[in-house]
Amino acid sequence: MDLRLEVVILPVSDVDRTKDFYKGLGWREDADIVAGQDLRIVQLTPPGSACSVSFGIGVTTMTPGSQQGLLLVTDDIAAARAELVERGAPVSEVFHGAAGRFHPEEESVRQPGRDPEGQGYQSHAVFSDPDGNGWVLQEITQRLPGR
Structure with missing residues (x-):
């Protein structure tokens, strides 16, 4: 199913x-x-x-801004980031490091720039909406098997 x-x-x-x-x-x-x-x-x-x-x-009882780690996938993180910034989103610089995906607020785990080997699932950028709901951009150029 x-x-x-x-x-x-x-x-x-x-x-x-x-x-x-x-x-x-x-x-x-x-x-x-x-x-x-x-x-x-x-x-x-x-x-x-x-x-x-x-x-x-009347949609939810969650606290405004409490939704975190929402994932937006793109095959070109630089282009996606540039377009979002142009449209007014406060997007971070691109960074890499898998830990940054799960803890985007922990800047200490981030390495600046796109993954140097161009691996999928490793390059990210983050932004929040006006209430603080948190989004993660993730570059995936080739899907893992079975996806």
């Missing part, structure tokens, strides 16, 4: 600010549903992704 991850919930404090931020990054707006003053659901999808993010009012 196939199981597909379709939506990840983001805890946010200001729905319109968050919507503007992600739309500014070029993410597609799939829905903005208002069902009274206590329920609003916004859903956006990153370019090329089968998984969306959803946020709003």
